[in-house]
Amino acid sequence: MTWFLDHVDDVLSLAAQHIYLAGLPLLLGLLIALPLGWLARRYRGLYAPFTAGFGLLYTIPSLALFILLPGILGTRILDRNNVLVAMTIYTVALLVRTVADALAAVPADVNQSATAMGYTRLRRFFAVELPLAVPVISAGMRVAAVSNVSIVSVAAIIGIPQLGLLFTDGFRRSFYDPIIVGIAACIVLALLFDLVIIGITRVLTPWQRAAGSAA
Amino acid sequence: MRPRRIAVSIGAAMALVTVTACGSDESTDPFATGSASSSSAGGSSSVTVGSADFPESVLLAEIYAGALEAKGVTVTKKLSIGSREAYIPALQDGSIDLIPEYTGVLAQYFNKDAKATDPEGVYKELEAALPETLTVLEKSAAEDKDSVVVTKATADDLGLKSIADLEGKSQDLVLGGPPEWKTRPTGVPGLKKVYNLEFKSFRPLDAGGPLSVQALKNGQVDAANIFSTDPSIPANSFVVLDDPKSLFAAQNVVPLATKAKVNPTVEGTLNAVSAKLDTPTLTDLLAQVVTDKKDPDAVAGEFLKANGLG
C-alpha cells in the first residue's frame, strides 16, 4: 500500500524502538527470573507464594505501571525507562514459574549423576540443569516475547515512540493505513523474536538436533 | 563448553538489542521532517517540543518545530503526550520545553477563578497565573475552542441554538467528552456552574476524536465536546451551540514554554508563526491532516514555506 511505501523510514524507526522496548526486558527478565526460579525450586515452600505472587504482578494493567512507575522510581514522566522497567517486571512475572518448572523437569537421576561425578552445586546448575532446562525456558521466552510486543504498543497512549504510535495516530485521524501497517509490523516483529529464540535454542541444545527430534 | 555457548548466545542477543537501541534514539520522532537541523555552532539552542494527544496539537507542534529548525535550532519532538494534566508536569520536569496551548483553558488550569472572556483579558490573566518557570509568547489570532455540539436533528427537535437553550432539557440528555471533562472547570462542573446544566449522565470518550463523533452520530450521546476547528462538524452537519456566557472563553493558540529555553531566536521565530496563524488557516490545515490524511509535518512544512517561515 502506498502509505507504507511513503513512510517506510518512519515505520522502521518505530520498529527499532519497539524491538528495544520489548526485547531488552526479555533478556533482563530472564536474568532476573533465573535466580528467582531457582530459589522457588530449591526451597519447596517458596514455589506456591512465588508463582501466585508473580502471577498477580502480571495482571497489573500495563498503562497503570507505565504511568505510576515515575512516581515510584523517581524517573521523569516521559522517560522510556519506565516502559523498560514495566516490561521487565512482566517478563519476570511470566518466567519465574517457567524457570522453576523447567528446572524441576530435569530428571532427578541426571542431577544425582552429576553430583556423584563431583560437580559442585553451582557448576551443576550451569553445566547440567540449565542446559537441560533450555527447551522449556525457551518456550516460556517465546510466549513472553509475543506478550511483550503487544503490551509495549499500549505505551502509545502516553506518547512513547514505538509501533503503537501508528495505532493512536491512525485512530485519531480515522485513518486505517497506519493502524494496519502497525498491526502487520507487530506480527512480523513477534515472528522475528520467535525465530531468534528458536534459533538460539537450537544452538544451545545440540543433543536435540543429534537425536533428530524437532526443536 | 556448554556454559560458553549460553554466554555467547546471550551476549549475541544483548548485542543485537543494544544495536537497535543505539539506532533508536528516544528523541527520534518518526513523524518528523527529515533530520533535526543543527547548523551554526554558536547560538543554536536546543528545544524539545511536545504536543497533546489530538491532531491539531500535533500539527501546531510540527509548525513550531519546523519554524525553529529553519532558524537553526535543534529540535526534538515528543508528541501525543496526553492531556494537559499529563504534559504540564512534563514541562515542569524538563521532559519538554515548549508546547502549543490555548489561552483560555490554560489560564483556568492555573487559576480556577479566571474570569476574563475576551482575548486580551484572558491573555493577561494567563500571564499572571503562570508559575515562575513558565512563560507564554505572543498569542495568535487562531482560536480553537471546546464546544458543545449536537446533531442537526437534536437541534431541530429541541430548538437548540445555544448552550443556554439546554436548560431544563439537559437532564434527559447524555453528554460525551474527554475523560478529563468530568473534573475540569470548563467541563461538566463548568456547565453546571455557568449554565446550571445537569445531564443525565456523562460518557467519557476521547478528546474530540472519532469516538466522540461516532457516539454523537450513533446517538449514544446527545451532546458532545468537539473542538471548533474539527472538520467533522461541517462534514456531519453538526450544530455548534452558541456560548453566550463565554464558559469557553477566548482560546487563542499560544506557545507555552520554559522561561530558560526562550531566547531571542526562539521568541522571534514563534511570534512570527503566531502572526501568520488565524482560525480559517488553522481549520484548513487541520482538515488537510484529518480529512485528506496528509502527514502533519508535511502540512506544517507547506504552511511554513508558503509564509516565508520555512
Next chain:
Amino acid sequence: MIPGVLEWLSDPAHWSGPDGVPARTVEHLWYSAVSLLIASVVAIPAGLLIGHTGRGRFLVVNLAGAARAIPSLGLLFIMVLFLGPRLSGDAAFLWPSLVVLIVLAVPPILSGAYAGVEGVDPAARDAARGMGMTGGEVLAKVEAPCAMPLIFSGLRSAALQVVATATIAAIAGLGGLGRFLIDGQSVRDFPQMASGAVLVAVLALLVDLLFAVVQRYAVSPGLTGRGSRGAVREMTVAVRGDSGETEPQHTS
C-alpha cells in the same frame, strides 16, 4: 502512593453509583464472561475436532499463534473505526472490545482443547473403539472428558488474559474497571489509577481461584487423582509435562 490508594478505596463515594467500583466490576465481568463464552463456543469444538481428526492442525496452530501476536490496542482501534459506523447504539462500542477479547481468548482455549484430545491415553481410545463406539461417541464420551484438565487449563489461562485485558474496553469509551485507569490517567489522578490497577489484579486473582474450584469439581476424579487410580494418571500427566502453550498471556 499506598496511603493514596487506601484512601481512594475506603472512600464510600467510590463504591456507589454507576461510576462506582461495584458497577464497574460488574461491567468488567460481563465483558469478560461474554467474550470467554463466545470464544469457548468457537474454540472448544474446533479444538476437539482438530485433536480428534488430526486434520487442520498445522493451519490452525499457526493461525492461533499469529492471533496471539495481534496487538490488542491496534485491533481495538481498527474495530472501532470499522464497526462504529456500521452498528448503532452501544453495540458500536461493545463489539470492537468483544472482538479484541475473543481474539485474545481463542488461542489458549483452542490449544488446551486440541492438546487435551491429543494427550488422551491411546489405551482409553482403543478401549472405546473396542466397545463399539463410533468416532463421534469416542469424541464425546471419552476424548472430551479426558481432555478436561487441559481444556480447563486453557480456559483458566484465557480467563486471566481476558480479565486483565478487558481494561482496554475503557479506551473505546466503555465501562469496566479500565475506566478508573483511563479517567485517572487523563487527569493524572494517581490514587484512582493505582486503585483501578489493584482492583483488576484482585479480580483476576478471584476469577482464577473460581476456575480452580470449578475445575476441581468439573474434571473427573479419575483424571485428577483424587481417586486412588489417580496416582497413575498424575504420573502420566507429569511425565508428559505441560505443553507450555497454555501459559497465561497478557496483552494489555
